Amino acid sequence: MANNYRERPVALGELRGAVDELISNALPLGCYASQRTVRTIFLSQTGPLGLRTVLGEGEKWESLARRYPFFSYHEREMQALQGIDVQSSPDERPLYFSSDAIPEAIVAEGKGISGVVVGPVHAGIIEPGRFTISTGGESVVHIDAQLSYSHRALEPWFEGQEALALAPRVARICGNCSVARSWGYARAIEELAGVDLDDGTEFARLVLAEMERVHVHLFDIGSIAAGAGYDRGTTAALGLRERICQLNHLVSGHRLLFDSVVPGGVKAGILADPEIIRTTLRELRDDVARFCDALLAKRSLLRRLEGAGVVERSLAQRFAAVGPSGRASGIACDIRAIAPYGAYRGFAFSEELAGGGDVYARAELRVREIARSFDFLERGLRELEGRRLPTPRQVEVAAGVITTVVEGARGAESISLALSATGRIERLHVISAAYRNWPLVTRAMEGNIVPDFPLVNKSFNLCYSCVDR
Amino acid sequence: MSQGKFAHSLGIRHLVCGSCNGCELEMNALAAPQYDVSQEGWGIVASPRHADVITVTGPMSDAMRHAAQLTVEAVSEPFVVVAVGDCASGDGVWCEAGSAGPGAGRELEASIFVRGCPPSPDALREGLRAAATLLDGRKS
Numbered sequence: 001m002a003n004n005y006r007e008r009p010v011a012l013g014e015l016r017g018a019v020d021e022l023i024s025n026a027l028p029l030g031c032y033a034s035q036r037t038v039r040t041i042f043l044s045q046t047g048p049l050g051l052r053t054v055l056g057e058g059e060k061w062e063s064l065a066r067r068y069p070f071f072s073y074h075e076r077e078m079q080a081l082q083g084i085d086v087q088s089s090p091d092e093r094p095l096y097f098s099s100d101a102i103p104e105a106i107v108a109e110g111k112g113i114s115g116v117v118v119g120p121v122h123a124g125i126i127e128p129g130r131f132t133i134s135t136g137g138e139s140v141v142h143i144d145a146q147l148s149y150s151h152r153a154l155e156p157w158f159e160g161q162e163a164l165a166l167a168p169r170v171a172r173i174c175g176n177c178s179v180a181r182s183w184g185y186a187r188a189i190e191e192l193a194g195v196d197l198d199d200g201t202e203f204a205r206l207v208l209a210e211m212e213r214v215h216v217h218l219f220d221i222g223s224i225a226a227g228a229g230y231d232r233g234t235t236a237a238l239g240l241r242e243r244i245c246q247l248n249h250l251v252s253g254h255r256l257l258f259d260s261v262v263p264g265g266v267k268a269g270i271l272a273d274p275e276i277i278r279t280t281l282r283e284l285r286d287d288v289a290r291f292c293d294a295l296l297a298k299r300s301l302l303r304r305l306e307g308a309g310v311v312e313r314s315l316a317q318r319f320a321a322v323g324p325s326g327r328a329s330g331i332a333c334d335i336r337a338i339a340p341y342g343a344y345r346g347f348a349f350s351e352e353l354a355g356g357g358d359v360y361a362r363a364e365l366r367v368r369e370i371a372r373s374f375d376f377l378e379r380g381l382r383e384l385e386g387r388r389l390p391t392p393r394q395v396e397v398a399a400g401v402i403t404t405v406v407e408g409a410r411g412a413e414s415i416s417l418a419l420s421a422t423g424r425i426e427r428l429h430v431i432s433a434a435y436r437n438w439p440l441v442t443r444a445m446e447g448n449i450v451p452d453f454p455l456v457n458k459s460f461n462l463c464y465s466c467v468d469r
Numbered sequence: 470m471s472q473g474k475f476a477h478s479l480g481i482r483h484l485v486c487g488s489c490n491g492c493e494l495e496m497n498a499l500a501a502p503q504y505d506v507s508q509e510g511w512g513i514v515a516s517p518r519h520a521d522v523i524t525v526t527g528p529m530s531d532a533m534r535h536a537a538q539l540t541v542e543a544v545s546e547p548f549v550v551v552a553v554g555d556c557a558s559g560d561g562v563w564c565e566a567g568s569a570g571p572g573a574g575r576e577l578e579a580s581i582f583v584r585g586c587p588p589s590p591d592a593l594r595e596g597l598r599a600a601a602t603l604l605d606g607r608k609s
Contacts, residue, residue, distance in 0.1 A: 097532055098531040098532060099532060102532070121536055121537075123513065125483045126485070126493065127485045127488070128486075128536070149532040150485070151532060152530050152566060152568050157566050157567035168562065169562050172491065174490055175489045175491030175494050176490055178491075219494070235502055236502075239501045241498075255495070463490055464490070468530075
């Protein structure tokens with residue numbers, strides 16, 4: 001595939017107008033800086049599109065987040081890492097910090113308002129974040145989510161490294177979206193180099209990505225049950241998920257499929273017996289369907305799920321919500337449908353949508369998406385039967401700038417890459433679905449009761465590692 | 470005390486210090502029926518004050534360093550720190566990358582290192598059993 005990323009220069013003074021024009025018919029992907037060059041990127045109907053703005057000496061970036069709050073994290077990140085001077089930002093706190101300089105939390109003030117702080121260490125096996133909850137009685141008035149506890153300044157560290165040699169690290173930026181991110185990274189390198197892959201490799205990537213989606217969605221459904229205090233549901237979901245992790249190990253040598261998608265192809269020897277995998281998946285599919293039907297018929301559970309953590313469609317749109325969390329509020333944002341790539345191009349696929357925007361909608365939508373994943377798996381594996389997958393091909397790395405977008409289990413995962421002619425990384429910017437969706441979690445909680453925070457939070461189940469990097 | 474029925478039960482407090490979340494996925498898998506470590510009397514506890522074991526993942530991040538130290542200081546003796554995964558053990562892919570530390574398990578002086586990227590649930594169970602045995606020795 002050739003590089004279908006396009007970019008055009010836009011002067012600083014004209015940027016706001018260009019964004020106003022694009023935002024109504026393209027999905028904003030964010031903005032990021034490479035030294036003094038800022039790219040504001042969108043997924044348009046013709047593919048990823050960048051607006052390239054070069055800031056002169058002393059020139060300042062006028063915050064887009066004032067009008068489009070979606071850009072807030074993105075702007076804070078380029079201020080922190082590339083030293084871009086962002087003017088009139090709605091949140092001027094440093095995005096990254098060390099233990100001895102943690103920024104003040106934003107709290108609500110007023111008669112009868114009190115506060116609760118949780119984190120960064122939590123009573124569970126979860127990543128670190130600090131939540132400062134302002135409450136009026138039992139109801140949440142405001143939540144300030146301070147992430148970044150996992151920040152390791154990885155992106156500046158990537159610069160200058162060999163792009164091909166970095167692939168195993170890219171696979172480990174986040175354990176939940178490893179296949180999706182590896183696929184986006186591989187595509188970026190391949191599309192810059194103009195490499196075409198054989199159909200077998202493309203189907204293998206689709207199969208691996210759908211196996212990842214099934215194990216993450218099952219985990220998320222189990223987490224929702226846990227958030228509602230229904231341990232039986234959590235245990236059963238983890239049991240089903242374990243079966244797919246064991247299958248992952250059998251087919252790829254890794255329970256979470258790390259390193260299964262590599263630049264130039266898929267890991268050698270992977271998915272060697274598609275017929276056995278299909279048989280195993282058919283049994284699993286039936287058990288998953290039975291479990292999900294029973295779970296969503298449990299009335300005491302439904303009473304917790306329904307009406308909790310509502311994200312109205314307008315709010316989801318304002319924050320350019322992606323993934324199951326966006327689709328549960330009625331936003332069409334499945335990259336497999338709106339900008340198909342790889343073997344998804346050969347499928348007539350209409351994405352699953354829901355309207356409620358509550359915890360129930362996010363759970364039920366995932367149940368339907370798992371069923372669609374099993375459809376993809378069935379067909380993808382059938383295509384692999386009788387084919388011998390080639391070993392990954394050598395990629396002659398070519399210079400250029402690109403953005404690719406892939407649908408991970410939690411939504412749009414984008415990779416923005418600038419490569420030198422010697423195959424080294426000039427800039428690698430990773431924006432995850434979780435990064436885009438975090439602002440929704442706190443807003444979804446407003447007006448809900450404090451004990452529902454774990455439930456509402458788990459209904460998004462966003463990762464931190466790919467957000468913080 | 471250590472010879473009784475609950476000799477090998479463990480209260481576990483989990484610390485995430487710049488991990489990719491892969492280790493967390495496998496720690497969570499321990500609650501699946503295939504492993505069900507609650508049968509061993511093991512569980513995640515709501516405070517470090519209730520913990521016998523600190524499990525720690527990741528290379529260590531600047532923002533977590535102080536909270537991690539405070540967590541370990543809050544645990545009553547005797548306790549064991551278990552480094553989970555290659556990053557916490559000191560040679561994972563994120564050790565010394567960017568501003569990352571050399572391994573959270575090394576900084577927190579772990580006694581047990583469970584290797585893997587991430588370690589399998591079986592390996593984690595073995596590591597926690599070793600922690601229970603070590604703890605028995607420290608109690609007597």
